[in-house]
Amino acid sequence: MKYENLLKPVKIGNVLLRNRMIATPSNPHFVQGPEKYPTEPLITHYANKAKAGAAIVTCKGNNPVKNKDPHSLSLDIHNGAHQHYFAQIADCVHYYGAKASYLVLPPMGMLEGYDASDGILSEFVAGDGSVATLGKAAPKDLLYEVIDQYVEEAKLAKSLGFDMCFMHMAYRFMFPGRFISPLSNHRTDEFGGDIEGRSRFPLLICEGIKKACGKDFLVEISISGREDDMFKGGSTVEDAIAFAKLAEGKVDLLQIRGGSIDPSQPTYLDEREIPQLEPAAAIKKGVEAYGGNIKIVTVGGCQDLDTCENVIAEGKADFIGAARAWIADPAWAEKAYEGRGDDVAPCLRCNKCHQASPGNWLTVCSVNPEWGLESKIDRMVTVPDRKKKIAVVGGGVGGMESALLLAKRGHDVTLYEKEDHLGGLLCAMDGIGIKWTITKFKEYLIRQVEKSNVKVLLNTAATPELLKSEGYDEVFAALGSTPIIPPIPGVDSKNVCPAIDVVKEEPGMGENVAIIGGGDIGVEMGIYLARKGHKVTVIEMLDKLAPEAVPVHFRSMFEQTWENQEGFSYLLNSRVTAIEDGAVRYADSDGNEHIIPADSVVIAAGMKGRTDEAMSFSELGCRVRFVGDCNKVGSIQTAMRSAYSQANNT
Numbered sequence: 311m312k313y314e315n316l317l318k319p320v321k322i323g324n325v326l327l328r329n330r331m332i333a334t335p336s337n338p339h340f341v342q343g344p345e346k347y348p349t350e351p352l353i354t355h356y357a358n359k360a361k362a363g364a365a366i367v368t369c370k371g372n373n374p375v376k377n378k379d380p381h382s383l384s385l386d387i388h389n390g391a392h393q394h395y396f397a398q399i400a401d402c403v404h405y406y407g408a409k410a411s412y413l414v415l416p417p418m419g420m421l422e423g424y425d426a427s428d429g430i431l432s433e434f435v436a437g438d439g440s441v442a443t444l445g446k447a448a449p450k451d452l453l454y455e456v457i458d459q460y461v462e463e464a465k466l467a468k469s470l471g472f473d474m475c476f477m478h479m480a481y482r483f484m485f486p487g488r489f490i491s492p493l494s495n496h497r498t499d500e501f502g503g504d505i506e507g508r509s510r511f512p513l514l515i516c517e518g519i520k521k522a523c524g525k526d527f528l529v530e531i532s533i534s535g536r537e538d539d540m541f542k543g544g545s546t547v548e549d550a551i552a553f554a555k556l557a558e559g560k561v562d563l564l565q566i567r568g569g570s571i572d573p574s575q576p577t578y579l580d581e582r583e584i585p586q587l588e589p590a591a592a593i594k595k596g597v598e599a600y601g602g603n604i605k606i607v608t609v610g611g612c613q614d615l616d617t618c619e620n621v622i623a624e625g626k627a628d629f630i631g632a633a634r635a636w637i638a639d640p641a642w643a644e645k646a647y648e649g650r651g652d653d654v655a656p657c658l659r660c661n662k663c664h665q666a667s668p669g670n671w672l673t674v675c676s677v678n679p680e681w682g683l684e685s686k687i688d689r690m691v692t693v694p695d696r697k698k699k700i701a702v703v704g705g706g707v708g709g710m711e712s713a714l715l716l717a718k719r720g721h722d723v724t725l726y727e728k729e730d731h732l733g734g735l736l737c738a739m740d741g742i743g744i745k746w747t748i749t750k751f752k753e754y755l756i757r758q759v760e761k762s763n764v765k766v767l768l769n770t771a772a773t774p775e776l777l778k779s780e781g782y783d784e785v786f787a788a789l790g791s792t793p794i795i796p797p798i799p800g801v802d803s804k805n806v807c808p809a810i811d812v813v814k815e816e817p818g819m820g821e822n823v824a825i826i827g828g829g830d831i832g833v834e835m836g837i838y839l840a841r842k843g844h845k846v847t848v849i850e851m852l853d854k855l856a857p858e859a860v861p862v863h864f865r866s867m868f869e870q871t872w873e874n875q876e877g878f879s880y881l882l883n884s885r886v887t888a889i890e891d892g893a894v895r896y897a898d899s900d901g902n903e904h905i906i907p908a909d910s911v912v913i914a915a916g917m918k919g920r921t922d923e924a925m926s927f928s929e930l931g932c933r934v935r936f937v938g939d940c941n942k943v944g945s946i947q948t949a950m951r952s953a954y955s956q957a958n959n960t
């Protein structure tokens with residue numbers, strides 16, 4: 311095996327785990343309706359992770375919270391009419407050879423208004439995670455009631471076939487985790503003080519579960535590996551090692567996450583591959599030093615199979631935990647067994663899989679078009695009735711994905727690209743540090759095309775006349791889009807360029823750069839230029855930058871990045887009125903005009919599809935399918951879904 315360490319079985323007590331790959335807690339936000347039991351789509355979702363090769367599949371558990379969030383998946387395992395559905399989850403996970411882990415959440419209904427200590431701001435206290443409020447210290451008798459609730463729920467999960475349980479104790483977010491951190495635990499009784507006192511309550515939960523369910527019912531918990539790198543006075547790696555020693559015999563797997571809610575779900579803004587690997591490795595070393603048996607799980611950014619193999623081989627962790635890796639490529643572990651690391655579809659770390667806000671009612675993944683459609687994809691894909699000769703026009707995301715799928719379905723495919731390389735608009739991201747995942751994805755698609763039997767014609771501009779002479783049965787038009795250039799006086803000046811040309815034009819740009827448009831792309835290009843030493847001003851007509859940025863586990867880091875970037879500034883509620891030699895004029899919300907220095911100007915006003923060019927192929931007399939931006943301008947996600955749906959029904 312190429313990945314022999316990653317795929318090496320291991321025994322914890324009498325429990326055999328087939329490899330070192332764990333599917334951590336995750337599920338599509340919109341996988342079912344208001345049902346309080348797991349429906350077939352949710353059961354299928356967890357079964358597919360086991361089918362793909364995960365050793366452990368962590369499944370959604372009970373959530374009796376008084377929840378105001380309409381996007382929350384709230385299940386009730388205590389209702390006897392629901393329990394056989396939970397049993398089906400465990401059964402399906404077992405069918406494919408994995409262990410089923412049950413996510414035990416705090417009994418928040420009985421904890422509303424309470425915290426580890428008095429008067430510390432927390433999103434937990436409100437009871438629905440929606441707003442930070444001040445709580446009051448939970449009395450001891452309540453803590454013991456909570457312990458009993460945890461134990462009873464774990465016992466119920468075991469009775470329904472689950473092999474283990476998982477408890478979230480990282481980030482100071484869930485109730486037990488509030489006790490572990492000195493930032494949120496200021497108690498002076500036996501549940502506070504030093505690390506032993508702060509660990510007492512969460513470890514009493516784990517100890518109670520072990521006593522009630524037996525030593526072979528595994529317990530996994532997550533903790534923040536360290537907080538002191540982000541918050542003064544926060545827990546340290548030494549604290550985590552001491553916690554691990556106290557947890558021996560009570561906890562089997564210790565999952566190491568970050569010090570706040572976001573770092574263990576890193577975005578492309580963090581250019582480190584596995585941001586929490588360093589503390590995980592230090593904790594693992596500390597466990598080995600005291601001769602412990604607890605297993606360390608690293609999580610957050612784990613996907614590249616070669617990297618994951620090295621993590622295990624070098625002893626930096628015992629297990630690899632991942633959520634988005636299984637989303638981006640559902641065959642992740644299967645490809646590990648086949649030694650096909652180069653064929654793993656890389657996650658973009660855009661966190662669109664985690665978007666759950668009004669207006670975003672669909673579960674999507676930028677690189678996996680099937681995400682959110684798992685339980686019904688079989689009936690949405692047709693079987694080809696015959697082999698066809700098909701031309702794909704355009705070598706961007708939509709074109710490459712279309713060509714790959716069409717060839718896989720047995721068609722004779724020729725891909726036309728007018729440039730001397732594939733990649734389309736993704737090539738504009740080359741060299742921009744924070745867009746490294748885009749470049750990685752582009753290279754992955756190109757590799758897949760090179761490995762396929764798709765005939766690629768570079769430096770070939772496809773025209774209706776050219777295609778007509780070849781006698782194609784169908785044409786896939788995937789021509790992409792071009793920048794929108796707003797009708798601003800001076801916009802045609804030599805010192806003005808569209809955002810997609812920033813990398814190419816940057817060496818010739820002046821010190822002061824104005825960017826017209828403060829969407830995601832405008833902000834990202836501004837960060838790039840500021841890091842190159844330019845003084846950047848982003849001018850946005852709306853009242854905030856990047857208004858469409860994913861709000862969950864992304865926007866906070868995005869804001870932190872631009873707010874802390876030297877040389878980056880912005881103007882909101884402002885409209886550019888003219889571009890002049892060395893300056894830009896703009897009007898504020900009151901209509902007052904101002905002027906700022908601008909040696910160079912970048913236009914980030916959006917894109918428009920090449921619809922007219924795409925329409926020209928309709929004269930061929932064969933079926934023409936429109937894919938990606940030339941049909942409707944969108945994103946990598948919409949281009950991939952468009953290509954997938956069109957190609958899989960051809």
